[in-house]
Amino acid sequence: MKTLSPPLTTENDPRWAAVVARDSRADGHFVYAVKTTGIYCRPSSLARLPKPQNVEFFDTAEQAEAAGYRPSKRASKDQSDVAAQHAATVATACQQIASAETLPTLNELAETAGLSPFHFHRVFKAGTGLTPKGYAAAHRSRKVRERLADGGSVTDALYDAGFNSNSRFYEAADQLLGMKPRDYRSAGQNNDIRFAVGQCSLGAILVAQSERGVCAILLGDDPHQLVCDLQDQFRKANLIGADSCFEQLIAEVVGFIEAPAIGLDLPLDVRGTAFQERVWQALREIPAGSTASYAEIAQRIGAPTSMRAVAQACGANRLAVAIPCHRVVRSDGNLSGYRWGVERKRQLLERETQP
Numbered sequence: 338m339k340t341l342s343p344p345l346t347t348e349n350d351p352r353w354a355a356v357v358a359r360d361s362r363a364d365g366h367f368v369y370a371v372k373t374t375g376i377y378c379r380p381s382s383l384a385r386l387p388k389p390q391n392v393e394f395f396d397t398a399e400q401a402e403a404a405g406y407r408p409s410k411r412a413s414k415d416q417s418d419v420a421a422q423h424a425a426t427v428a429t430a431c432q433q434i435a436s437a438e439t440l441p442t443l444n445e446l447a448e449t450a451g452l453s454p455f456h457f458h459r460v461f462k463a464g465t466g467l468t469p470k471g472y473a474a475a476h477r478s479r480k481v482r483e484r485l486a487d488g489g490s491v492t493d494a495l496y497d498a499g500f501n502s503n504s505r506f507y508e509a510a511d512q513l514l515g516m517k518p519r520d521y522r523s524a525g526q527n528n529d530i531r532f533a534v535g536q537c538s539l540g541a542i543l544v545a546q547s548e549r550g551v552c553a554i555l556l557g558d559d560p561h562q563l564v565c566d567l568q569d570q571f572r573k574a575n576l577i578g579a580d581s582c583f584e585q586l587i588a589e590v591v592g593f594i595e596a597p598a599i600g601l602d603l604p605l606d607v608r609g610t611a612f613q614e615r616v617w618q619a620l621r622e623i624p625a626g627s628t629a630s631y632a633e634i635a636q637r638i639g640a641p642t643s644m645r646a647v648a649q650a651c652g653a654n655r656l657a658v659a660i661p662c663h664r665v666v667r668s669d670g671n672l673s674g675y676r677w678g679v680e681r682k683r684q685l686l687e688r689e690t691q692p
Contacts, residue, residue: 347392352380353369353389356369363381364380365460366396366456367380368395368397368401369392370401371391371392372391372392372393376408376409377407377409384409423460427460427461427639430461431472434472440473443457443469443470446461467618472611529577530545530552530567530575530576531546532544532564533583535584535587537594538594539677539681539684540557541559541560541563543557546586550606551586551603552608552655552656553656554656554659556657556681557677589603594685596688597685600625601658601659603659605656605659607660609650609653612646612650613653616651617654617660620661620664621660622637623661623665626689628670629666630667630668631647631648631651634647648673651665651676652674652676654676663685664686
């Protein structure tokens with residue numbers, strides 16, 4: 338005869354046992370809310386224990402607040418303390434990645450932080466906007482780019498970035514640079530960049546694509562100037578005027594500009610510093626029809642005091658509409674600088690909010 342398991346109640350829920358034990362190891366995994374007081378706490382809170390029947394659990398504080406609960410005074414202090422601890426943990430891990438000759442594994446980083454790999458991974462991504470692996474890759478990319486841009490040899494760039502063998506470096510070089518390292522050092526020499534220039538309601542538009550994906554979407558008034566801008570970016574690349582097949586790509590981009598509701602899903606060749614890539618990823622997570630302030634983006638990537646750097650990263654974006662920097666506004670909601678003109682920014686936002 339099959340034995341039925343008893344229904345799950347608060348008292349036999351493992352999370353309640355963690356609350357009763359005030360187990361700090363459970364912090365960050367869930368919070369508990371008290372129906373009779375309308376507050377929520379961390380599992381390790383020293384607040385008086387409520388009756389089990391008055392408790393409900395949430396995976397995050399945000400979920401508890403969305404359900405109408407507010408943090409207890411102790412929880413507010415706890416959250417400030419935890420935020421400071423997490424910031425220090427992330428800063429230490431970033432330094433560990435930057436100074437290591439061989440990039441540390443997730444387990445090694447977590448062990449140094451005194452956290453489980455799962456919890457460390459979650460804390461690190463919340464603080465930087467990137468996974469530890471993604472941050473390490475961006476750090477390597479920046480170091481390789483800087484060394485090659487300074488005229489350093491490929492071998493020096495290889496070892497400075499933490500690669501311990503030529504084979505591993507060349508396996509990753511295309512992902513890091515978008516082209517062979519010698520081609521990158523020579524401003525894209527021998528790298529084929531296909532492009533086309535067209536017209537849309539916002540003026541002239543240029544779309545360019547490398548072997549990895551779309552590497553530039555430029556807007557302006559003068560088609561010739563857009564081509565000059567592309568040449569400046571890839572000074573020694575083989576710029577190839579696109580054929581009719583490529584023109585279908587530019588038609589797709591123009592179609593998205595005219596009717597944002599259709600969406601745009603293109604393979605992108607994104608090239609930036611670790612910080613820029615964190616900002617650009619955050620921009621791609623802003624839904625169409627919505628906006629975010631520079632301060633909000635800085636907060637989302639774990640750098641709340643870096644509003645000016647966020648604005649600079651938006652200005653460095655060369656992939657108009659694909660990386661939607663037009664959705665970033667000032668804290669008062671007003672429009673500010675846009676690489677391709679504030680009036681174009683206004684029109685893009687208006688189209689996205691139209692039914």
